[in-house]
Amino acid sequence: MSSTDYLFQLFQTINHDYLYSTGRNRIVAITRPTYEILQKVKQGQFSLDDFENEPEEIRRLKEEGYLSSRHIQKIEHTYTHYLSTLLDRRMQKVTLQLTQNCNFRCSYCHYTCNDGGQRNHSNKRMPLDLAKKAILYLREHSIDIPEVYIGFYGGEPLLEFPMIEEIINFVKTEMAGKTIHYTITTNSVLINDHIIRFFIENDVSLVISLDGPKEINDKHRVFAANGKGTFEAIIDKLQYIYQNYPDFFKQTTVNMVMDPSNDFDQINQLFTDYPFLKKMNISAATIDDVGAVEKNTYQEQFFSKQYYHDFLTFLYVLNRFPNHLCSPIFSAQPSAVRKALDDMTERDGLSDTESPGGPCVPGEMRLMVTVDGDFVICERVSEVSDPMIIGNIETGVQFEKTYALLNVAQLTSEQCKDCWAFFHCTLCAKYADANGVLSASERLKYCQKSRLAAFRTLRRKALIQEAAEIYNQSVII
Amino acid sequence: MKRVALYPFTSDSFPLLQYLPIFCPDYQIVEVLSPLGTGFSGRDASVSVNRSDSGMMVSSDVQKAMTNCDVLLVPYGKPDDPVFSDACALMKRAAEMGKDIWCGMKLTQKQTRELSRLCRNHQVEFCYGFQEKFRWRTENYYGNYKPSIPVVLVHNLTGEADSFEVTLALTQRFQKDGYRVSTLGGRPEYNFLGLHGASLFLETFYGNSTLKDVPLLLQMYLQYFRFIEAEERPDVILVNFPGAAIANGNLFFNESGVLIYLFTQAIRPDYAVVCTLYHEATPTYLQVISQELENRFGIGMDSTHISNRVLHSEQSRQKNKMETFYLPAEQAFQQAQKLKTERAAFCAICEEEKDELYNHIIGSLTDYNNL
Numbered sequence A: 001m002s003s004t005d006y007l008f009q010l011f012q013t014i015n016h017d018y019l020y021s022t023g024r025n026r027i028v029a030i031t032r033p034t035y036e037i038l039q040k041v042k043q044g045q046f047s048l049d050d051f052e053n054e055p056e057e058i059r060r061l062k063e064e065g066y067l068s069s070r071h072i073q074k075i076e077h078t079y080t081h082y083l084s085t086l087l088d089r090r091m092q093k094v095t096l097q098l099t100q101n102c103n104f105r106c107s108y109c110h111y112t113c114n115d116g117g118q119r120n121h122s123n124k125r126m127p128l129d130l131a132k133k134a135i136l137y138l139r140e141h142s143i144d145i146p147e148v149y150i151g152f153y154g155g156e157p158l159l160e161f162p163m164i165e166e167i168i169n170f171v172k173t174e175m176a177g178k179t180i181h182y183t184i185t186t187n188s189v190l191i192n193d194h195i196i197r198f199f200i201e202n203d204v205s206l207v208i209s210l211d212g213p214k215e216i217n218d219k220h221r222v223f224a225a226n227g228k229g230t231f232e233a234i235i236d237k238l239q240y241i242y243q244n245y246p247d248f249f250k251q252t253t254v255n256m257v258m259d260p261s262n263d264f265d266q267i268n269q270l271f272t273d274y275p276f277l278k279k280m281n282i283s284a285a286t287i288d289d290v291g292a293v294e295k296n297t298y299q300e301q302f303f304s305k306q307y308y309h310d311f312l313t314f315l316y317v318l319n320r321f322p323n324h325l326c327s328p329i330f331s332a333q334p335s336a337v338r339k340a341l342d343d344m345t346e347r348d349g350l351s352d353t354e355s356p357g358g359p360c361v362p363g364e365m366r367l368m369v370t371v372d373g374d375f376v377i378c379e380r381v382s383e384v385s386d387p388m389i390i391g392n393i394e395t396g397v398q399f400e401k402t403y404a405l406l407n408v409a410q411l412t413s414e415q416c417k418d419c420w421a422f423f424h425c426t427l428c429a430k431y432a433d434a435n436g437v438l439s440a441s442e443r444l445k446y447c448q449k450s451r452l453a454a455f456r457t458l459r460r461k462a463l464i465q466e467a468a469e470i471y472n473q474s475v476i477i
Numbered sequence B: 001m002k003r004v005a006l007y008p009f010t011s012d013s014f015p016l017l018q019y020l021p022i023f024c025p026d027y028q029i030v031e032v033l034s035p036l037g038t039g040f041s042g043r044d045a046s047v048s049v050n051r052s053d054s055g056m057m058v059s060s061d062v063q064k065a066m067t068n069c070d071v072l073l074v075p076y077g078k079p080d081d082p083v084f085s086d087a088c089a090l091m092k093r094a095a096e097m098g099k100d101i102w103c104g105m106k107l108t109q110k111q112t113r114e115l116s117r118l119c120r121n122h123q124v125e126f127c128y129g130f131q132e133k134f135r136w137r138t139e140n141y142y143g144n145y146k147p148s149i150p151v152v153l154v155h156n157l158t159g160e161a162d163s164f165e166v167t168l169a170l171t172q173r174f175q176k177d178g179y180r181v182s183t184l185g186g187r188p189e190y191n192f193l194g195l196h197g198a199s200l201f202l203e204t205f206y207g208n209s210t211l212k213d214v215p216l217l218l219q220m221y222l223q224y225f226r227f228i229e230a231e232e233r234p235d236v237i238l239v240n241f242p243g244a245a246i247a248n249g250n251l252f253f254n255e256s257g258v259l260i261y262l263f264t265q266a267i268r269p270d271y272a273v274v275c276t277l278y279h280e281a282t283p284t285y286l287q288v289i290s291q292e293l294e295n296r297f298g299i300g301m302d303s304t305h306i307s308n309r310v311l312h313s314e315q316s317r318q319k320n321k322m323e324t325f326y327l328p329a330e331q332a333f334q335q336a337q338k339l340k341t342e343r344a345a346f347c348a349i350c351e352e353e354k355d356e357l358y359n360h361i362i363g364s365l366t367d368y369n370n371l
């Protein structure tokens, strides 16, 4: 038997040694001798079936299913058998790519050729008829849910504001009786009072991109017309909204794309220079270089500083650090921790058929309709990659393609079956996309990152438990 | 024959399309209306529950429907649900047009007064589902009472799984065989069908007062049953509890059987039909659940109805509320067939299975010499 016959992970905190059992999807505190034995098992130096006198704790862990040699036989997503019904009746969101044009040229944007020239900014815009058809498609395919989401996307969607008005007015009649949540992702510079009032009236959530202070934002984000930096224009708009529409401002989100070649503290400086931004929702992530030609480079201390601030926010979650001293960049962390912990539902053991975490149901969750009417699984993947295009407005969703995306883990079946982080995996089909082909080796490139995230979740779970059990400390989630 | 327009139609009101003409033979549903956003308009009403065609088409043409009906029926719904947002205004318009109003939607006191005055002024009927027509006397009965006739409980396991429809189906079957049935339930529409949208249940489910005093509530359950038995002299009482009997993991909160527990402290049912969401359950799983229910309520699962409604656990977890969808009804039927070899499992939304479920109940009750 090899070490992978028992799926588990080990970790330590200052108070305890822990075993995470994949089959039970649960962490349990163990004694040091057991930890040491299991460490040897993990390193392949010892087998759990080789004991002459099995230690009591190991026997108990086996008995309770924490250590089990039961293996997954087949990888198949739980919703595979429901897929056609879900696609037919539970479509939750449509994102409309209103235009491929933009008044910015951000260097990391795929349209600015960061995908090897597969996509370019163009003057292509979505015909209004096509937008209406997409709305009706959403209506016909969401009969089992009372609320749906409509996103406006681009290029820069505000270049098509009159079309947005027409679409929303169309939705009011054609989708009467349904709760609609609108979101728009914009660079903000075209925003004016008329637009803001229209958004307030129709409950449109605004997501504005801003990457950091002037010298950082302007390194990547320049105007298309003259190549000049865009920071001043964006911050002026944000300030205007803050002063004139404070309630709307609080509901607006700033989307920060962080370039890790910069100093993290310098990015964070934005909130010291412009403290009013702290009143907004902040959503931050490093530049998404999956599928990009130019990969991220990392400033030496970027990660350590980022982790430090992340840690401070976690101390806030543990009720040990004041919120106002935390970096707003991590303001979403408490809810992310909560979600990760909620997802950690206890299990009775492994079944013969399982599927790792990662993919959502393609077409159900966040379908993007391109200017040409193609259905792309979401706005975050390459819209020119064949496996990601799962149909079009005329013929609907192609079942076989969604099946392949939902079951993308079948590509790496053997590795996944032996992976301790199976249920915490975050890799959806996007991470298997090697220039238009779903590839196992591409997917496996991201495993380490996914396992690291899983490892952090386990530690956090343990620390939160310890906060309550050992320090009698309530937590803020 | 009075012509009924139903607005707004949703999957929850599908049973009314089937059973209103049966329980109210002088009424015919001629218009099934739904706002455009539900996606039902222009399609057969059965699409709402993913079954084969019912022959009733859904329309969104409220204007036309209003000229073509005598009664406007608004089914049970929450006024803050966007699908019901136009319902109050439509009822007022309909009353002014001389239509009878049957309202199953919870109204504020002000709205109730206003609508009732409007209906009086236009000399049309105003039937409010939250007010039981059948007024029970409130004189005190003390001491213990055990119904002398069988009580059949129909409830849901973890979430709404057709219990309203199953109760109506059973009521019809009992009546067809000549039994006198008193049916009580938590849906206000029971009051439109000549059954009991029991004010006591409605108060417990949607009101705010009764639960505060548990001993009083138990006493009232007893009185209510005693009164029904004395008044209607039924051969059998069917009781339909909406909501859920047990929690669904840690996904979201539901009633977790609190209401059923209270009820079963007052009245011991003789038979329980438990309606479950579609689940690829094994007979062993059902056995375990039955035992769990018995431990909690003193009555387990005599039979199971398998719904074609499925819990979407991923979405429920994300949204912290129950999210479901409807599989093609055939799949629920197949699942019931699989379980049938070892458990009394039925898919009572299918005609033949209704009969089988009914026969199982009759068999069990006569075994105990109850019927």
Ligand code: SF4
Residues within 6 Å of the ligand: A356, A409, A412, A415, A416, A417, A419, A420, A421, A422, A423, A425, A426, A427, A443, A444, A446, A447, A448, A450, A451
């Ligand atoms: S981290 Fe890699 S091996 Fe593990 S489940 Fe995810 S894809 Fe499979």
